[in-house]
Amino acid sequence: MTDPRIATTSEYGVLGVRAGFEAHPVDARHSLDRYPAAADLSGLVERHWVVSWQLPPGREGSVTLLPHPCVNLVLDGGRLAVAGVGRERFTYIYRGTGQVFGVKFRPGGFQPFLGRPLADITGAVLPAEQLWGPAATTLAERMAAARGVDRLVALVEGFLRERWPPPDPQVELVQRIVAALLHDRTIARVDDVSEMFGINPRALQRLFQRYVGVSPKWVLRRYRLHEAAAVLAAEQHRPWAEVAAELGYFDQSHFIRDFTAAIGLTPVAYARACRTQEAPVSA
Known part of the structure; x- marks a missing residue:
């Protein structure tokens, strides 16, 4: 198992400034928070992350990212998706108030869950149901109803433990x-x-x-x-x-x-x- 103290991804990736937030510090907020994975999961999971934002009605914000060589499991708008490694930078548009929760797997850490070459999903975003069936729908519903990051982490980590692959x-x-x-x-x-x-x-x-x-x-x-x-x-x-x-x-x-x-x-x-x-x- 990889030593959890050894990072396999950087803390970088957000490019420039966050448009729509920088000039309005009072009424527009944006945050990115990172949380460590449980010790028993850290061989495959790098960390959890939460992006939260708040914008006044009628305003938009955006952030542009240069992706890491990692797969992310992402809950956004109540939907759970598996995001393969993105080759190109991408821009996320923010409106209103919201939150996105993600699990960042270590490079190589998602392949045992996928069971086939990770190159097959590079650049793709797949509904989690495509990999895990109705159980992923249930997980998404429970996570969408959860209150607090601790509960989100507990739900997704429990889900992954139940499907933990054999050592590779x-x-x-x-x-x-x-x-x-x-x-x-x-x-x-x-x-x-x-x-x-x-x-x-x-x-x-x-x-x-x-x-x-x-x-x-x-x-x-x-x-x-x-x-x-x-x-x-x-x-x-x-x-x-x-x-x-x-x-x-x-x-x-x-x-x-x-x-x-x-x-x-x-x-x-x-x-x-x-x-x-x-x-x-x-x-």
């Missing part, structure tokens, strides 16, 4: 690799991963397609771009080339190309938009 040593291997991609700055290429873990590139690719749903190169790039966006948003005057070099991008044109494709703006334009408190990106 490949899951732990995948998570050790993903943790290295996230934390180890000496890894600049997929070949570095192959050498570090003694897995040939073709086998590594197959492993990630089955358990993560995207390639190891995609995971490495996504985590580096998460961090780059976070640094440029927090330190808007910092030279982007310095940030790129720290993250292992020694080809500046390569960094600009990757950043712009993922974020929707060049590094300079993104930092400027964050500095002026604009909502700089959308999907």
Whole structure:
């Protein structure tokens, strides 16, 4: 089992500012709260999360996210869905008052529940009933009626325990690799991963397609771009080339190309938009 103290996903992913909230701190509210998974579930579940918001009538807000290489189980509007790994950034629109609850599985952590290659659901959002049948409908109804995060967590964790899959040593291997991609700055290429873990590139690719749903190169790039966006948003005057070099991008044109494709703006334009408190990106 993966040590729950070792993160396999970052805390980053929200891009720029939350449109519709930043200029109206009194009458518009938005929060993202994270909660740890129970110890017996933490080998497959990274954490639980809750997004809550409040907007006056007639107003809209939005947030743009760059997804992690994770599957999420999401309760939104009373419906429970399984969201596969999203390749592209996406924008969520907020109206009125509401809440979304989610379970973020570790990379590779959902494959034992799915029972087939995770690449099959990459980019897809499936009704939970498609995987678990009427039991998922009952769970969604009970969660929608629940009061308080503790109750939501208890319901979904009980549901997962009843369906807990047998141990799979490949899951732990995948998570050790993903943790290295996230934390180890000496890894600049997929070949570095192959050498570090003694897995040939073709086998590594197959492993990630089955358990993560995207390639190891995609995971490495996504985590580096998460961090780059976070640094440029927090330190808007910092030279982007310095940030790129720290993250292992020694080809500046390569960094600009990757950043712009993922974020929707060049590094300079993104930092400027964050500095002026604009909502700089959308999907």
